[in-house]
Amino acid sequence: MKIQSVCHLTGLRKATLRYYERVGLLLNIQRDPSGHREYDPNQLDWIALxxxxxxxxxxxxxxxxxxxxxxxxxxxxxxxxxxxxxHREKVERMLKETMTHLRVLDEKIHFFKQKSKAGTNEKN
Known part of the structure; x- marks a missing residue:
């Protein structure tokens, strides 16, 4: 599978795939006779991970x-x-923190909506 197909299937750019290979995140990427990368379809799950x-x-x-x-x-x-x-524990902590941020944002949205309604009612 050529790099263009892998890009299409994974949403990654060619430069990203090349970088991942260069820094050792993707191993054993084969080359065709002309030197172009040839990805094994079995590598798609690893690339997605x-x-x-x-x-x-x-x-x-x-x-x-x-x-x-x-x-x-x-x-x-x-x-x-x-x-x-x-890493899962770290992601879970980040998720809890993000949920806290979301609740605060919801409170502020509610506050501003109430202010907006009050301002509209005062003008009528």
């Missing part, structure tokens, strides 16, 4: 460790599990 981990703030250094562990066929799976569990 890398994208999601990056979007949730996991450092590239930790994803690099996960890539290595994945490449070892589970040799250090417990280490991978530990990394993912720690």
């Amino acid at each position: 890398v994208k999601r981990l990056r979007e949730t703030g996991m450092p590239a250094s930790q994803i690099r460790i996960l890539a290595r562990i994945r490449n070892e066929d589970g040799k250090n799976a417990s280490e991978g599990c530990r990394i993912l569990e720690a």
